[in-house]
Amino acid sequence: MDNLAIECRQLTKRYDEQSVVNQVNLNVKREHIYGLLGRNGAGKTTIMKMILGLTAPTSGEVLIFGMPLQRNEKRLYPRIGALIEKPGFYPNLTGTENLEIFAKLRGTTQSDAVRKALDVVGLPYQDRKIFGQYSMGMKQRLGIANAILHDPELLILDEPTNGLDPIGIAEMRAFIHNMSAQFGKTILISSHILSEITLLADDIGILHNGILLEENTIAELEKKNRKYIQLEVSDAAKAVLTLEQDFSIKDYSVQDLHLLHVYDTSLDMGKINQALIQQGITIISAQRCNDTLEDYFRKVTGGEGIA
Amino acid sequence: MRALLNLIQIEFLKLRRKKFVAGMLFAALIMPVIAVFYFGMLDTKELDPIKFYKWATLSYTPWILLPVVLGVLSTLLMYDEHQNDMLKQLWVVPIGKLAYFFSKFFVMLMYSNVFMMISAIGSILAGLLSGLIPLTAPSLLFLFGKCLEISLLAPAAMLPVLALAAAQRNYLLPVGFTIIYTFFGFILLMTNMYLHPLSAMTAILVRNDPVVILNEPINTGKAFLVLGIWSLISTIGAGFALRRSL
Amino acid sequence: MKMRDLLWAERRKLRRSNILLIAFFAVIMVAIIVYAQGQFSYYGKRYVEVNEWYMTAALSLGSLYVLPAIIALTGTYIIQLEDQSDTMKSLAIVPVSLPRMIRAKWIVTAVITLALYLILFLITLTTEAILHFPLLTPSGILSFVKQYIIQGLSLFLAVSPIIALAAKMRKGYWLAFIFAEGYSFAALFVGMQPTISAVYPITAAFHVSGYYKTTPTQMLLSICSLAICGTLTVAIFHQLKQES
Numbered sequence: 126m127d128n129l130a131i132e133c134r135q136l137t138k139r140y141d142e143q144s145v146v147n148q149v150n151l152n153v154k155r156e157h158i159y160g161l162l163g164r165n166g167a168g169k170t171t172i173m174k175m176i177l178g179l180t181a182p183t184s185g186e187v188l189i190f191g192m193p194l195q196r197n198e199k200r201l202y203p204r205i206g207a208l209i210e211k212p213g214f215y216p217n218l219t220g221t222e223n224l225e226i227f228a229k230l231r232g233t234t235q236s237d238a239v240r241k242a243l244d245v246v247g248l249p250y251q252d253r254k255i256f257g258q259y260s261m262g263m264k265q266r267l268g269i270a271n272a273i274l275h276d277p278e279l280l281i282l283d284e285p286t287n288g289l290d291p292i293g294i295a296e297m298r299a300f301i302h303n304m305s306a307q308f309g310k311t312i313l314i315s316s317h318i319l320s321e322i323t324l325l326a327d328d329i330g331i332l333h334n335g336i337l338l339e340e341n342t343i344a345e346l347e348k349k350n351r352k353y354i355q356l357e358v359s360d361a362a363k364a365v366l367t368l369e370q371d372f373s374i375k376d377y378s379v380q381d382l383h384l385l386h387v388y389d390t391s392l393d394m395g396k397i398n399q400a401l402i403q404q405g406i407t408i409i410s411a412q413r414c415n416d417t418l419e420d421y422f423r424k425v426t427g428g429e430g431i432a
Numbered sequence: 433m434r435a436l437l438n439l440i441q442i443e444f445l446k447l448r449r450k451k452f453v454a455g456m457l458f459a460a461l462i463m464p465v466i467a468v469f470y471f472g473m474l475d476t477k478e479l480d481p482i483k484f485y486k487w488a489t490l491s492y493t494p495w496i497l498l499p500v501v502l503g504v505l506s507t508l509l510m511y512d513e514h515q516n517d518m519l520k521q522l523w524v525v526p527i528g529k530l531a532y533f534f535s536k537f538f539v540m541l542m543y544s545n546v547f548m549m550i551s552a553i554g555s556i557l558a559g560l561l562s563g564l565i566p567l568t569a570p571s572l573l574f575l576f577g578k579c580l581e582i583s584l585l586a587p588a589a590m591l592p593v594l595a596l597a598a599a600q601r602n603y604l605l606p607v608g609f610t611i612i613y614t615f616f617g618f619i620l621l622m623t624n625m626y627l628h629p630l631s632a633m634t635a636i637l638v639r640n641d642p643v644v645i646l647n648e649p650i651n652t653g654k655a656f657l658v659l660g661i662w663s664l665i666s667t668i669g670a671g672f673a674l675r676r677s678l
Numbered sequence: 679m680k681m682r683d684l685l686w687a688e689r690r691k692l693r694r695s696n697i698l699l700i701a702f703f704a705v706i707m708v709a710i711i712v713y714a715q716g717q718f719s720y721y722g723k724r725y726v727e728v729n730e731w732y733m734t735a736a737l738s739l740g741s742l743y744v745l746p747a748i749i750a751l752t753g754t755y756i757i758q759l760e761d762q763s764d765t766m767k768s769l770a771i772v773p774v775s776l777p778r779m780i781r782a783k784w785i786v787t788a789v790i791t792l793a794l795y796l797i798l799f800l801i802t803l804t805t806e807a808i809l810h811f812p813l814l815t816p817s818g819i820l821s822f823v824k825q826y827i828i829q830g831l832s833l834f835l836a837v838s839p840i841i842a843l844a845a846k847m848r849k850g851y852w853l854a855f856i857f858a859e860g861y862s863f864a865a866l867f868v869g870m871q872p873t874i875s876a877v878y879p880i881t882a883a884f885h886v887s888g889y890y891k892t893t894p895t896q897m898l899l900s901i902c903s904l905a906i907c908g909t910l911t912v913a914i915f916h917q918l919k920q921e922s
C-alpha cells in the first residue's frame with residue numbers, strides 16, 4: 126500500500142443519470158509512469174479532476190500518498206503538479222507574469238523557480254508576448270511549466286502533447302521520461318494515442334466508456350503482442366487434436382469453429398498441411414500474423430479500438 | 433435581400449435560451465410602477481392621462497432605461513461571437529460585414545419595439561388599476577404614437593454603442609461607454625439638444641408638446657441631421673472595425 | 679497564504695487590462711458632463727458660476743447615474759477573472775481558498791472606488807479653484823474631501839451585495855452592472871420619501887456623506903442600512919466556501 130502514489134477505490138461519477146466514470150480502481154505506483162489510455166469522452170479528464178479534488182466523485186474515494194485529499198489539502202497539493210485539459214491563464218499577462226502569480230500564491234521561496242520552469246519547457250523568460258497571443262503549443266508548454274514550478278513529486282498530465290508539433294511531442298516525451306528516470310517523479314499521464322503511451326509508460330490503464338477495462342504493466346501487455354500462424358480450417362476441433370498429437374503443440378488458441386491461432390511460428394507449414402489433409406481437414410487459408418497491442422485493445426474495447 | 437432576411441432570422445435564433453435578454457424587458461415596467469406611487473403621493477384630482485403617460489412611459493424610460501438596456505443588448509449581441517472566435521468562421525461563409533451589422537441593428541429595433549409596447553401597456557394597466565386615470569381614446573393614441581417613435585429612434589441613437597461593441601472583444605468598453613453615453617445624452621437635454629443622438633431623439637419627441645417650454649423652438653430637421661450623422665459615422669466605423677476583426 | 683500575497687496577485691492580474699482605464703475615463707467624463715450641465719443658466723446666471731455648485735453636482739450626479747454601475751462593473755470584472763481565463767482549476771490545487779481570494783478582490787474594488795472618488799475630487803477642486811479661487815477655504819476643502827471619501831465608501835458598500843450575488847451565481851457577471859444601474863436609478867424616486875430614503879442603501883450613502891440634510895435618526899438608519907449591506911456581502915462570500 127505504501128508504494129502507491131494514487132489509489133482510486135470504486136471511483137464513480139454520474140452526471141444526471143449517465144455514468145461517466147464507473148467503479149474505477151486505478152492504482153499509480155510511486156516513481157512509475159502510468160498511462161491512462163482512452164478514446165474521446167472515455168472519462169480520462171473526469172478521473173483526473175476527481176483525483177485532484179476539482180470535482181466531487183458520486184461515490185468511491187481517492188487516496189493520494191495514502192491520504193484522502195479532503196482535510197489534507199495544505200499538505201498534499203504542494204506535492205502535486207497538474208495540467209488539466211487546456212491550461213487556463215490570465216490572457217492579459219505574459220507567461221512570466223502568470224507564473225509569478227502562481228509562484229507567489231504557492232509561497233515558492235526559490236527566486237529563480239519561474240525562470241527554471243520556463244527553461245525546461247523552452248519558453249523565453251523575458252518576453253513581451255502576453256498569454257492571449259500565445260500559440261496552442263506555447264499555451265500547453267506554459268501549462269506544463271506551471272505544473273512543475275514548485276517541483277512536485279507527483280505530476281498529473283492530461284494529454285500533455287495536445288497541440289504540440291512533432292518535435293514538441295518528442296521533447297515532451299523526453300521531458301516526461303527524464304522527470305521519472307532522473308528525478309524519480311511519479312507521473313500520471315492520459316492520452317488517446319497508443320504509441321505515445323507505450324513509448325513512455327511503465328503501467329497502463331485502459332479506460333472505455335468510464336470503465337477501467339484493464340490495468341497492467343507494459344511488459345505484461347507486450348507479451349500479448351506476439352506472432353502466430355492463423356489457420357482457417359473446416360473443423361478447428363479436429364485440427365487441434367492433430368496438432369497436439371502429431372506436433373505436440375500446446376501453445377495455441379481456438380478463435381471460433383474454423384479459426385485457430387498457433388503461437389509457435391517455427392513450425393514447418395508444409396508438414397502441418399500434409400498432416401491435416403490426411404485427417405480429412407480442409408485448409409481454407411494459412412498465414413503468418415502479427416498481433417499488435419492495437420489489435421489487443423480493439424479486442425478489449427469490443428471492436429472499437431483505441432486511437 | 434434574402435441573405436439579409438436569413439441573417440436576421442439567425443440573429444433571433446441565437447437569442448434562444450438567453451433568459452437575460454427577455455429578463456431585461458422587466459425594466460420597461462419600472463417607471464409605470466414608480467408613477468403609481470408618485471402620483472398616488474401627490475394626490476392630484478383628475479389626473480390627465482396624457483400627463484400620467486408622459487411620466488410613466490415617455491420620460492425616464494426613453495432617456496435612461498431604454499438606452500442602457502439597448503446598450504447592454506448590443507454588447508450581448510456581439511460579445512459571444514467575439515468571445516468564441518466565431519467571426520472568422522462567419523466571414524468565410526461568407527457573410528457581408530454590413531449585412532451582419534444591420535442584422536444586429538434590426539434585432540435592436542424589434543427589441544425596443546417590444547420594450548416600449550410593454551412599457552405602454554404597463555402604464556395603461558398601472559394607471560387604470562390604481563384608479564388614477566380613465567381610459568380615453570386620444571390619450572391612448574398619443575401614447576402608442578410616441579412609443580412607436582421612440583422604438584424607432586432609440587436604436588438609431590444607440591448605434592454608436594453597437595459599433596463600439598462590434599470593434600471590441602471585451603464587454604468592458606461598450607458597457608462602460610453605454611453608461612457615460614446615456615448620462616451625457618440625459619444631461620444635454622437641458623443645455624444643448626443638437627449634439628448627442630439621445631438628446632436629439634428627445635427633441636424630436638417633444639417637437640410639438642405645448643408643455644415643454646424652451647428658449648428656442650425645436651428644430652426637428654437639425655435633430656434628424658444629428659441622428660443621421662452619428663448613425664452614419666457609427667456604421668462606417670463598425671464596417672472598418674469588422675473588416676479588421678480577423 | 680497571506681492576505682498580502684492575495685492582494686498583490688489581484689493587483690498583478692489587472693495589468694494591461696483596461697478596466698482601470700475605463701473607470702478612470704468614466705470619472706473624467708462625469709466631470710466633463712457635469713461641467714456641461716453647469717452651462718445651463720438660471721435667471722441669467724450659469725450654474726457653474728455659483729460657488730461650490732460644481733463640486734456638489736459632480737458628486738451627486740456621478741453617484742446617482744454613473745459610479746454605482748462603474749463600481750459594480752469593476753467589482754464583477756475582478757471577480758470573474760478566474761472563470762473567464764479558466765484559471766480556477768489551477769488555483770484550486772495551489773491551494774488558494776476561494777472565499778479568501780474573493781475577499782481580496784472585494785478589498786481591491788474598495789480601494790479602486792476610493793481612488794475614483796479622490797480623482798473626481800481633485801478634478802472638481804481644481805476646476806472650482808480656477809472658477810472662484812478667492813472663495814475656497816481650507817475648512818471648505820476639508821469638508822469636501824470628507825464628503826467625497828465617505829460617499830465613495832458608502833456607495834461601495836451599497837453596491838457590494840450586487841457584486842456578491844454575481845459572484846455567487848457565477849455567470850453573466852457583467853450583467854450585474856445593469857442591476858446596479860437600475861438600483862441607483864431608483865434612488866431618484868426613493869429620495870422623495872424621508873424614511874425610505876434613509877434606509878435605501880444608495881440614498882443612505884448620501885445621508886451618511888452629509889449630502890442630504892439628515893436627522894440623527896435618519897443617520898442611524900442609514901449607517902445601519904449600509905452596515906447590513908456589508909454584512910450581507912461578507913455572508914454571501916462566506917457561503918461560497920461551502921459550495922467550492
Ligand SMILES: Nc1ncnc2c1ncn2[C@@H]1O[C@H](COP(=O)(O)OP(=O)(O)OP(=O)(O)O)[C@@H](O)[C@H]1O
Nearest residue numbers: 140145163164165166167168169170171172284317
Ligand atoms: N460537466 C459535465 N456535465 C455533463 N457531462 C459531462 C461533464 N463533463 C464531462 N461530461 C461527460 O463525461 C464524459 C467523459 O468526459 P471526459 O472529459 O472525462 O472525457 P476524456 O476521456 O477526457 O475525453 P477527451 O479525450 O476528449 O479529453 C463525456 O461523455 C462528457 O460528455
Ligand SMILES: [Mg+2]
Nearest residue numbers: 169170210283
Ligand atoms: Mg479530456
